[in-house]
Amino acid sequence: MSLYETCIAPxxxxxxxxxxxxxxxxxxxxxxxxxxxxxLRRMSLMADAMSHAIMxxxxxxxxxxxFSLPLMSLGGFVAGLVVAVLAGLVTRATxxxxxASFATFYLIALAFGVLLVSLHGTTVDLLHLLFGSLLxxxxxxxxxxxxxxxxxxxxLAAFYRPLLMAASDPVFFASLGGKVMRYQLLxxxxxxxNLVAGFQxxxxxxxxxxxxxxxxxxxxWVQHLDAMLPLTMAIGLVSGITGxxxxxxxxxxxxxxxILVAGIxxxxxLTFGRYGSLRARYWPRRHLTH
Amino acid sequence: xxxxxDVSAGYDRHPAVHHITARFAxxxxxxxxxxxxxxxxxxxxxxxxLQPLMSxxxxxxxxxxxxxxxxxxxxxxxxxxxxxxxxIVNFGHxxxxxxxxxxTPAMLEQSRAALRRVGMSAFAERPxxxxxxxxxxxxxxxxxxxxxxxxxxxxEPFAPIDNRTVRDLLPLLQQWRDEGxxxxxxxxxxxxxxxxxxxxxxxxxELIAFGPSRTVLQQENLQRAQLLAESWQDIAPQxxxxxxxHRHDDDHDSHDHRHHDHxxxxxxxxxxxxxxxx
Numbered sequence: 001m002s003l004y005e006t007c008i009a010p011x012x013x014x015x016x017x018x019x020x021x022x023x024x025x026x027x028x029x030x031x032x033x034x035x036x037x038x039x040l041r042r043m044s045l046m047a048d049a050m051s052h053a054i055m056x057x058x059x060x061x062x063x064x065x066x067f068s069l070p071l072m073s074l075g076g077f078v079a080g081l082v083v084a085v086l087a088g089l090v091t092r093a094t095x096x097x098x099x100a101s102f103a104t105f106y107l108i109a110l111a112f113g114v115l116l117v118s119l120h121g122t123t124v125d126l127l128h129l130l131f132g133s134l135l136x137x138x139x140x141x142x143x144x145x146x147x148x149x150x151x152x153x154x155x156l157a158a159f160y161r162p163l164l165m166a167a168s169d170p171v172f173f174a175s176l177g178g179k180v181m182r183y184q185l186l187x188x189x190x191x192x193x194n195l196v197a198g199f200q201x202x203x204x205x206x207x208x209x210x211x212x213x214x215x216x217x218x219x220x221w222v223q224h225l226d227a228m229l230p231l232t233m234a235i236g237l238v239s240g241i242t243g244x245x246x247x248x249x250x251x252x253x254x255x256x257x258x259i260l261v262a263g264i265x266x267x268x269x270l271t272f273g274r275y276g277s278l279r280a281r282y283w284p285r286r287h288l289t290h
Numbered sequence: 291x292x293x294x295x296d297v298s299a300g301y302d303r304h305p306a307v308h309h310i311t312a313r314f315a316x317x318x319x320x321x322x323x324x325x326x327x328x329x330x331x332x333x334x335x336x337x338x339x340l341q342p343l344m345s346x347x348x349x350x351x352x353x354x355x356x357x358x359x360x361x362x363x364x365x366x367x368x369x370x371x372x373x374x375x376x377x378i379v380n381f382g383h384x385x386x387x388x389x390x391x392x393x394t395p396a397m398l399e400q401s402r403a404a405l406r407r408v409g410m411s412a413f414a415e416r417p418x419x420x421x422x423x424x425x426x427x428x429x430x431x432x433x434x435x436x437x438x439x440x441x442x443x444x445x446e447p448f449a450p451i452d453n454r455t456v457r458d459l460l461p462l463l464q465q466w467r468d469e470g471x472x473x474x475x476x477x478x479x480x481x482x483x484x485x486x487x488x489x490x491x492x493x494x495x496e497l498i499a500f501g502p503s504r505t506v507l508q509q510e511n512l513q514r515a516q517l518l519a520e521s522w523q524d525i526a527p528q529x530x531x532x533x534x535x536h537r538h539d540d541d542h543d544s545h546d547h548r549h550h551d552h553x554x555x556x557x558x559x560x561x562x563x564x565x566x567x568x
Contacts, residue, residue, distance in 0.1 A: 040371055162389045165381055168371040175338045175360035176384045223417040225372045 010248045017248065020134045022142055023201045024244055024258060027210055028236030030149025031194050033156050033229050035215035035236075038187065040225075041167045044212045045099070047191050049106035051208040053083035054195055055113030058129055058204065063120040069141050073196045076204070080192035083109050132203030134244065134254035141200050148197035152190050159186065164225070206255035209262060210236055217266040220273025235265055291316045291353070291472045292337070292441060296346035298529075299329075299336035305344055306332035308495045309531060316352075316440075319463060319473045321483035321503060324493035325519035330476040333493060334360065334443045337474075352440070356385070359439035361430050363446050369419055375429050376414040379404055382436030404432035409458060424451040431459055442466060444475040448482065460486055480507055494518040 010017045038047050057079025061072045087105045091098045117126045156163065165173040166183040174180055191211070198207030214235035215228075222228050243258025250257075271278050293313045300306035307329035314320060322330045335341040337348065339355045359382075379401040380393060387393055405411045408428040418426065427447065434442060448456045463486065466473055474491075477483045483490050483503055490503035494515035499506040 159389060161387070164373070164377075165384070167368070168373060169362070169367045169378075169381065171340065171362040171366040172360065172381070174340055175358075175362070177356055219372070223372055223419070224374060228372055
């Protein structure tokens with residue numbers, strides 16, 4: 001099989017593959033920089049939990065209005081915010097720590113969502129919601145994804161400096177009159193939006209992988225944020241496109257294929273990366289003169 | 291410059307600093323000393339507005355909390371963050387640059403000059419994770435230089451570092467003082483406080499003494515601070531010092547005498563500046 005047949009022909013021949021290609025590239029571009037900041041803020045588990053939280057919103061809309069993407073996206077967004085606010089309130093009102101409070105709420109939300117779908121839909125529906133149906137993405141949802149990705153990039157670019165300061169040195173930032181809490185909320189909002197954007201293509205559970213895995217992998221190769229952001233985006237794009245082709249040729253589910261490719265890149269970075277990897281630790285290169 | 295009037299602040303009803311009254315003049319260099327848990331860091335945070343006041347107020351003359359520069363303890367900063375040394379120093383331009391304005395070449399030159407001043411110019415492009423604790427402390431001093439503030443608050447700037455670094459950085463304090471800035475720094479090393487800081491404030495939740503460092507750091511005062519520190523208990527009775535005097539008599543039995551008996555009858559501004567209280 002030639003390179004053309006492997007890599008180009010599927011996109012040249014099928015419109016659904018072209019749409020899927022645009023979808024994964026959009027998701028990779030929007031999620032990558034957000035993922036980097038989430039990982040650096042140690043909020044990657046929060047993002048994971050959030051991916052569970054949007055489930056009941058999507059499921060409720062699915063049960064009462066059928067498979068309507070705009071409505072399901074809205075439902076997911078609202079559910080994510082409601083659960084985030086509830087978890088935040090419980091943390092403030094009781095002795096429960098934030099992580100525990102988030103974890104309980106998100107688990108309840110996921111259980112509720114899955115139960116709703118299993119009561120009213122088929123197992124196939126449930127699989128689609130959890131793991132996505134990348135090859136069935138239509139133009140309307142492409143528009144939604146593109147808008148959210150563009151909005152995310154613009155927001156992060158506009159608030160880049162305060163976001164960095166609030167994340168790296170929160171006490172100093174607060175001493176300058178900065179509102180650390182406000183940027184925490186911005187992260188929550190952007191995370192929810194990006195999860196909602198990705199759920200149709202990759203499913204609620206897999207989208208968070210595109211956010212976190214490339215960011216964690218790139219940390220093993222570069223030491224500066226300005227290099228980490230483009231590298232993360234590149235890893236996201238490579239995983240997305242490779243995973244998509246893999247799922248086309250081998251007829252496997254596209255969401256898990258993409259995340260597994262990202263996972264392989266992560267494992268290779270973990271083993272062979274330049275900074276802090278297993279190789280750097282156990283087979284260090286000869287030290288420098290100073 | 292800055293006057294604290296009967297200020298209390300703390301966590302969760304427990305005041306970590308209790309009814310502090312003190313005045314800091316322009317060009318003064320004050321060491322804040324005292325036992326662990328005595329509220330030294332809390333006092334700085336309260337001044338910066340990072341810790342809400344439980345009672346009392348602050349008078350700012352010729353500046354506001356926004357004109358103050360604050361150096362947090364190092365462990366409050368995420369050293370794993372993939373930033374360069376220069377990025378950290380550039381954060382000091384926040385007041386002028388804010389969220390959206392670009393850093394001008396003049397600002398960048400100020401940052402580099404500040405790094406030269408603390409002997410770190412060769413490290414400008416290094417990732418912060420690669421610095422030693424002492425080197426990073428120099429970078430934090432460079433950031434304070436860039437902030438160019440009238441009031442400078444340093445939380446244990448010398449606690450984590452070696453003597454050589456301390457000797458290199460001490461002249462900066464002197465220079466800031468000569469420039470008429472007001473400096474408050476939390477210190478553990480009493481010798482350093484006495485040798486380099488003209489004034490000292492001894493804090494053990496209560497203000498024990500405030501004035502010329504030689505007077506404040508006398509054995510007698512230090513012992514009193516230590517005794518007070520040893521008497522701290524988990525369960526504290528309610529403090530009624532702000533309330534009208536007759537209330538004091540009403541619930542006299544519930545009062546903790548070790549803390550309070552010498553204050554009865556003195557409402558409000560009862561702390562004097564030279565540590566001769568009680």
